Amino acid sequence: MIPEYLHKCYRMLFLEELQVQVWMLFSMALKCELIPQMDGCYIQTVAVILSSDKNSGLTEFGMRRRKNRSVEMRRESRKRLASTPAMFNSTLTEDEAFLCPVDGAIMITASHLPYNRNGFKFFTNAGGLGKADIKEILERAADVYNKFTDESLTKSKRLASESVKKVDYMTVYTADLVKAVRKAAGNIEKPLEGFHIIVDAGNGAGGFFAAKVLEPLGAITSGSQFLEPDGLFPYHIPNPEDKAAMKAITQAVLQNKADLGIIFDTDVDRSAAVDSTGREFNRNRLIALISAIVLEEHPGTTIVTDSVTSDGLTTFIEKKLGGKHHRFKRGYKNVIDEAIRLNSIGEESHLAIETSGHGALKENHWLDDGAYLMVKLLNKLASARASGVGGGSKVLTNLIEGLQEPAVAVELRLKINQNHPDLKGGSFREYGEAVLNHLENSVDLDPKLQKAPVNYEGVRVSGYGGWFLLRLSLHDPVLPLNIEAPSNEDAVKLGLSVASAVKEFAAIDTSALDKFIQPS
Numbered sequence: 279m280i281p282e283y284l285h286k287c288y289r290m291l292f293l294e295e296l297q298v299q300v301w302m303l304f305s306m307a308l309k310c311e312l313i314p315q316m317d318g319c320y321i322q323t324v325a326v327i328l329s330s331d332k333n334s335g336l337t338e339f340g341m342r343r344r345k346n347r348s349v350e351m352r353r354e355s356r357k358r359l360a361s362t363p364a365m366f367n368s369t370l371t372e373d374e375a376f377l378c379p380v381d382g383a384i385m386i387t388a389s390h391l392p393y394n395r396n397g398f399k400f401f402t403n404a405g406g407l408g409k410a411d412i413k414e415i416l417e418r419a420a421d422v423y424n425k426f427t428d429e430s431l432t433k434s435k436r437l438a439s440e441s442v443k444k445v446d447y448m449t450v451y452t453a454d455l456v457k458a459v460r461k462a463a464g465n466i467e468k469p470l471e472g473f474h475i476i477v478d479a480g481n482g483a484g485g486f487f488a489a490k491v492l493e494p495l496g497a498i499t500s501g502s503q504f505l506e507p508d509g510l511f512p513y514h515i516p517n518p519e520d521k522a523a524m525k526a527i528t529q530a531v532l533q534n535k536a537d538l539g540i541i542f543d544t545d546v547d548r549s550a551a552v553d554s555t556g557r558e559f560n561r562n563r564l565i566a567l568i569s570a571i572v573l574e575e576h577p578g579t580t581i582v583t584d585s586v587t588s589d590g591l592t593t594f595i596e597k598k599l600g601g602k603h604h605r606f607k608r609g610y611k612n613v614i615d616e617a618i619r620l621n622s623i624g625e626e627s628h629l630a631i632e633t634s635g636h637g638a639l640k641e642n643h644w645l646d647d648g649a650y651l652m653v654k655l656l657n658k659l660a661s662a663r664a665s666g667v668g669g670g671s672k673v674l675t676n677l678i679e680g681l682q683e684p685a686v687a688v689e690l691r692l693k694i695n696q697n698h699p700d701l702k703g704g705s706f707r708e709y710g711e712a713v714l715n716h717l718e719n720s721v722d723l724d725p726k727l728q729k730a731p732v733n734y735e736g737v738r739v740s741g742y743g744g745w746f747l748l749r750l751s752l753h754d755p756v757l758p759l760n761i762e763a764p765s766n767e768d769a770v771k772l773g774l775s776v777a778s779a780v781k782e783f784a785a786i787d788t789s790a791l792d793k794f795i796q797p798s
């Protein structure tokens with residue numbers, strides 16, 4: 279349940295107050311040594327970092343969407359707009375001039391969701407805060423808020439805003455990315471000279487990548503698009519999982535005859551790429567590509583992925599690359615935590631990555647940084663160029679040669695109507711679990727289907743040369759169904775098996791599945 283405190287803030291969208299409140303709460307949490315872990319909140323517009331002891335104040339990278347902003351204001355705001363990964367990084371950077379390392383960082387963003395779903399992501403140097411700590415922070419927030427009088431609120435707002443110091447932290451963050459690529463190429467100043475690379479920031483926070491990372495490395499970035507932040511996302515949703523977004527960057531690459539295209543989600547923790555022929559490096563292909571790079575550096579390492587990854591990816595990682603594929607659960611925090619856990623019990627893992635485009639490397643403090651993921655690709659381009667291998671993005675395309683891809687791959691999202699009498703007052707989660715149990719039992723009775731021997735989430739089943747996975751969404755009253763198969767006919771057969779089990783549950787909206795299985 280969202281405390282009244284946040285409801286009020288959402289209604290008002292009064293960010294100054296919101297920042298002050300969150301700053302106070304988070305700062306209290308830090309002082310009381312309530313440390314790590316939160317998921318889930320945002321604004322594509324304001325990023326705040328705070329420093330509780332050293333500088334006794336709030337450091338702000340602010341940018342708020344306003345109508346009719348002047349060119350000057352836009353330039354200024356873009357300069358101060360930060361990405362989510364940069365926020366975490368600011369807790370690790372050693373640079374007094376930029377008040378770093380800070381004790382905590384807060385990103386306010388709606389990520390790729392609409393602006394009315396803004397929220398917070400909290401970081402300390404141990405990573406992003408998780409559910410338990412966030413719940414505690416929000417409960418304390420509600421408590422503090424309830425005790426405020428109008429007078430004390432005004433006073434604390436004034437005191438907090440007086441201690442705000444502004445720094446351009448993105449300069450430090452991007453300089454590190456530039457340094458990484460130069461190093462990979464043997465310390466050449468402009469290792470990407472002559473490469474034409476297009477960035478599509480989808481009007482999120484990722485526009486910095488063109489001017490502050492690619493251009494200093496010598497790349498041409500003309501044709502880059504939607505670099506100007508705009509929380510209404512007028513062109514496409516900034517999300518590499520979104521088909522329209524991938525189409526937009528692909529078209530830009532082809533029209534401009536560029537070597538590579540790079541696309542980010544709003545707050546730059548997800549990314550994907552497109553090669554010079556328009557081939558998308560997203561979802562399983564992106565995982566295959568980054569795995570190939572990581573396995574060259576760390577032979578035999580375990581690659582942790584989310585649950586909706588393909589069977590072809592497993593074969594590729596294990597047979598072609600000589601690594602181990604650990605298909606875990608959906609959710610970037612889940613895969614990252616699992617990779618950290620594996621290392622702690624002696625199983626080496628250097629990469630945790632999702633089909634959503636979130637990817638985290640051990641070498642980068644297990645931070646899911648879309649920009650850093652793309653830096654790994656740039657390193658490859660730059661080092662290939664430095665060692666005299668030409669061919670632009672072909673160096674990357676070659677790395678995923680042999681990845682088997684299904685003819686059909688779909689995701690259908692079956693909604694659970696939470697108000698339906700069939701829930702009998704129970705939660706949608708309980709209802710969803712009952713659907714999954716029923717499906718599992720019906721699969722056991724069908725000789726053409728085999729349950730995956732190892733599975734961590736939902737019901738994953740092989741059959742008809744392909745597979746399906748039905749699971750509960752992490753956040754929504756939805757049962758996402760992924761199907762991959764060698765032909766449409768086989769995919770429909772898999773869909774029919776799910777449909778016959780699910781049809782007994784009246785609260786499930788099966789229209790997407792019905793449409794998929796109906797004879798054409």
Ligand SMILES: O=P(O)(O)OC[C@H]1O[C@H](O)[C@H](O)[C@@H](O)[C@@H]1O
Pocket residue numbers: 608609610611632634636750751752753754758
């Ligand atoms: O379970 P779903 O509804 O498919 O959503 C799952 C996704 O939720 C968020 O977007 C997280 O950023 C992703 O890490 C996660 O994969």
